[in-house]
Amino acid sequence: MLYSKNGFNQARFRRDIVGINKRVPLAGGGYKTYVNLDNAASTPVLRPVLHKVNEFMDWYSSVHRGAGFKSLVSTHVYDRAHEIVGGLVNADLKTNGIVFVKNATEAINKLSYRLGFTRGDVVITTMMEHHSNDLPWRLKAGTVYAAVDEKGALDYKDLEAKIALHGSRLKLISVSGASNVTGYKCDVARIATMAHRAGVPILVDGAQLIPHSPLDIKPDGHPEHIDYLVFSAHKMYAPFGTGVLIGPKKAFLRGAPEYTGGGTVNIVTHQLVEWAGIPDREEAGSPNVVGAVALAAAIEYLERCCMDNIEKYEKGLTSYTLKRLGEIKGLKIYGETDPNRTENRVGVIAFNLDGVPHSLVAAALAWEGGIAVRNGCFCAQPYMLRLLGLDQHQLSRLIHKKRTGDLSGIPGMVRISLAAYNNRKDIDRFIECLGQIKNMARSGELAKRYAFSQQTGSYYPRDVKVDPAKAFKLS
Numbered sequence: 001m002l003y004s005k006n007g008f009n010q011a012r013f014r015r016d017i018v019g020i021n022k023r024v025p026l027a028g029g030g031y032k033t034y035v036n037l038d039n040a041a042s043t044p045v046l047r048p049v050l051h052k053v054n055e056f057m058d059w060y061s062s063v064h065r066g067a068g069f070k071s072l073v074s075t076h077v078y079d080r081a082h083e084i085v086g087g088l089v090n091a092d093l094k095t096n097g098i099v100f101v102k103n104a105t106e107a108i109n110k111l112s113y114r115l116g117f118t119r120g121d122v123v124i125t126t127m128m129e130h131h132s133n134d135l136p137w138r139l140k141a142g143t144v145y146a147a148v149d150e151k152g153a154l155d156y157k158d159l160e161a162k163i164a165l166h167g168s169r170l171k172l173i174s175v176s177g178a179s180n181v182t183g184y185k186c187d188v189a190r191i192a193t194m195a196h197r198a199g200v201p202i203l204v205d206g207a208q209l210i211p212h213s214p215l216d217i218k219p220d221g222h223p224e225h226i227d228y229l230v231f232s233a234h235k236m237y238a239p240f241g242t243g244v245l246i247g248p249k250k251a252f253l254r255g256a257p258e259y260t261g262g263g264t265v266n267i268v269t270h271q272l273v274e275w276a277g278i279p280d281r282e283e284a285g286s287p288n289v290v291g292a293v294a295l296a297a298a299i300e301y302l303e304r305c306c307m308d309n310i311e312k313y314e315k316g317l318t319s320y321t322l323k324r325l326g327e328i329k330g331l332k333i334y335g336e337t338d339p340n341r342t343e344n345r346v347g348v349i350a351f352n353l354d355g356v357p358h359s360l361v362a363a364a365l366a367w368e369g370g371i372a373v374r375n376g377c378f379c380a381q382p383y384m385l386r387l388l389g390l391d392q393h394q395l396s397r398l399i400h401k402k403r404t405g406d407l408s409g410i411p412g413m414v415r416i417s418l419a420a421y422n423n424r425k426d427i428d429r430f431i432e433c434l435g436q437i438k439n440m441a442r443s444g445e446l447a448k449r450y451a452f453s454q455q456t457g458s459y460y461p462r463d464v465k466v467d468p469a470k471a472f473k474l475s
């Protein structure tokens with residue numbers, strides 16, 4: 001056992017991160033060890049995951065079709081990976097299918113095609129969604145958004161009212177497990193109960209939840225059962241191109257899959273097609289067995305650490321970060337700001353520094369401190385606009401600016417997102433750098449050292465001598 005059940009060996013987890021000691025160039029010359037606080041976008045890979053992939057490559061071969069021994073090994077590994085993924089969330093594999101796709105976005109899109117909505121059908125989602133859990137529904141059904149409050153937390157009363165309003169036209173409730181902007185965690189058990197009371201299934205977008213929090217989707221028929229779940233391997237230490245869609249097998253038996261071809265059928269004649277079972281019918285073409293190995297290895301690693309330990313550790317670090325951010329005057333945090341209220345959140349924190357554009361803060365963190373964060377709207381524009389409190393006039397101005405290619409002054413935020421390998425030293429370095437950036441902004445030095453690019457909407461240091469294109473060469 002690498003980890004005792006009562007403790008989480010954080011230092012070991014950190015050492016297991018590939019590239020954790022990588023040094024990156026700074027604007028003024030010199031190098032610093034990279035601090036990655038952009039885990040909500042993608043996490044780095046775990047060394048044991050990479051080792052497992054390398055070990056597997058000796059056995060790599062075609063899946064499901066070859067008679068050779070390596071093909072048999074690859075097929076076994078690929079099938080077993082589905083079971084390991086199902087086991088992570090306690091899915092009943094007799095009745096539920098585990099479908100591998102490319103990422104969470106593809107998983108939601110696939111489901112949106114497979115649910116076969118017809119005119120008049122309604123999907124309820126929320127105001128806090130990533131575009132990936134919004135746009136696919138808009139194209140297939142009437143899409144209704146449950147409200148959030150000024151802190152970005154879901155308004156359950158509004159959700160209840162919208163469920164009642166749409167009655168039998170309602171076909172699905174689709175919610176984020178955790179927000180990629182505020183880190184706010186929905187009570188998915190409560191929403192599942194509301195959905196089932198109304199006779200509809202629930203989808204949980206677990207992209208920001210599954211890597212940070214244990215989730216039991218509960219047995220079929222349980223009031224809190226999560227009918228559909230999606231997530232991405234690249235956000236959980238296995239960036240090899242796999243996404244997951246879990247759902248009742250029977251939901252995929254209706255009609256044809258949206259992608260058809262090799263691997264999806266049992267029988268084909270020119271007169272007849274009989275589709276294969278689940279997951280094969282939903283995984284057209286040669287599957288990504290390497291990605292499946294990586295995801296299974298990451299899950300086994302996280303389960304050995306124990307997801308409860310990971311969650312507890314990340315909450316402690318989030319609390320520490322909020323406390324330290326609270327020391328900086330002129331900083332506005334969106335969402336829950338109380339360091340003692342981490343029960344309904346993951347470690348995603350969005351903020352703005354008074355008077356300094358979000359894109360300038362992000363650039364300066366990268367080039368002054370070697371610290372990676374993200375800025376902008378994080379593919380959640382409606383939620384951002386709500387949190388920023390933009391009125392209709394400001395919104396129209398924004399739309400006009402974007403349409404005319406004027407990317408200056410576009411509203412947004414800076415986002416940090418924590419993972420279990422981050423530690424207090426990472427946070428201290430980030431806070432120290434943020435303080436320096438604030439001082440540099442005040443003294444006018446920041447404006448002197450950074451230039452705005454109208455083309456990209458980003459700031460770049462004027463005197464930087466390092467070309468990122470030269471850091472890693474493909475050939």
Ligand SMILES: Cc1ncc(COP(=O)(O)O)c(C=O)c1O
Nearest residue numbers: 103104105130132180207208232
């Ligand atoms: C909440 C949420 N849902 C969906 C996605 C889309 O994930 P992917 O890019 O892996 O498809 C993201 C990505 O950041 C996300 O944060």
